[in-house]
Amino acid sequence: MFRRSVIALPLILSAPSVWAAPQKAPVKKPFPKPRLIALDPGHGGRDPGALGYNGTQEKGVVIAVARELQKLLLSGNSYRVMLTRSTDTYVPLRERVARAQEAKADLFLSIHADSHSSPEVRGASVYTLSEAASDREAEALAARENMGDTAVAPSSTVARALVAMAQRGTVNDSRRLADTIVGTFGRSGIRLLPHTHRQAGFAVLTSPDIPAALVELGYLSNPGDEKLLTVRQHQVALARALRASVDAHFGSSGALKA
Numbered sequence: 001m002f003r004r005s006v007i008a009l010p011l012i013l014s015a016p017s018v019w020a021a022p023q024k025a026p027v028k029k030p031f032p033k034p035r036l037i038a039l040d041p042g043h044g045g046r047d048p049g050a051l052g053y054n055g056t057q058e059k060g061v062v063i064a065v066a067r068e069l070q071k072l073l074l075s076g077n078s079y080r081v082m083l084t085r086s087t088d089t090y091v092p093l094r095e096r097v098a099r100a101q102e103a104k105a106d107l108f109l110s111i112h113a114d115s116h117s118s119p120e121v122r123g124a125s126v127y128t129l130s131e132a133a134s135d136r137e138a139e140a141l142a143a144r145e146n147m148g149d150t151a152v153a154p155s156s157t158v159a160r161a162l163v164a165m166a167q168r169g170t171v172n173d174s175r176r177l178a179d180t181i182v183g184t185f186g187r188s189g190i191r192l193l194p195h196t197h198r199q200a201g202f203a204v205l206t207s208p209d210i211p212a213a214l215v216e217l218g219y220l221s222n223p224g225d226e227k228l229l230t231v232r233q234h235q236v237a238l239a240r241a242l243r244a245s246v247d248a249h250f251g252s253s254g255a256l257k258a
């Protein structure tokens with residue numbers, strides 16, 4: 001018995017962990033993961049959106065461009081992508097906002113195509129949320145885009161969202177995103193409306209935490225734009241310009257987030 005305890009003693013002393021100060025567990029850095037881009041193809045199902053000069057439906061054009069953009073964003077594992085609708089179904093605007101918020105999207109792009117009483121008007125335009133519309137056309141457009149929904153954003157909802165967005169810096173980020181899209185479209189040779197970045201009370205742009213813009217890809221009421229919007233090559237060109245805009249928006253911070 002005695003012999004055994006003598007042998008045991010140096011073994012215990014030589015174990016440094018017994019005497020060393022307790023070490024803090026190393027802080028685990030979260031593994032950087034690709035940012036999540038929410039793509040919101042407008043309308044769908046019973047809501048066809050704008051109708052073209054030759055009968056093209058907005059809901060079909062915008063989901064085709066959204067799918068091209070999804071492919072481009074996913075290539076190279078740079079981003080994750082969610083679609084607020086991936087089929088020809090009707091999704092209320094509030095539900096689209098909720099889906100993006102629930103998924104904790106880093107960016108929200110609502111994709112539309114417009115129509116105008118004058119068939120001469122053509123070109124793309126980009127919109128961000130504002131309580132007061134920048135002009136009558138933007139106000140009328142927001143009313144049209146909000147119309148498909150049973151829950152149209154009342155001005156109090158827009159005002160509340162804007163306060164929350166201002167506190168989180170989302171208003172500035174959204175404006176920067178819209179300006180980036182305008183710049184990228186210009187450099188990509190995509191025809192733009194004059195005064196391209198406009199503002200109005202769009203219900204679908206009211207996520208307080210997610211920088212968001214609504215892009216009108218062109219006017220279906222203009223036969224030239226309508227034709228372009230149905231040609232796959234142009235849809236891909238639009239998707240490429242949007243992908244370049246997303247890249248430029250994140251800039252040096254890159255597609256990955258900590």
Ligand code: ZN
Binds near residue numbers: 043113
């Ligand atoms: Zn629309």
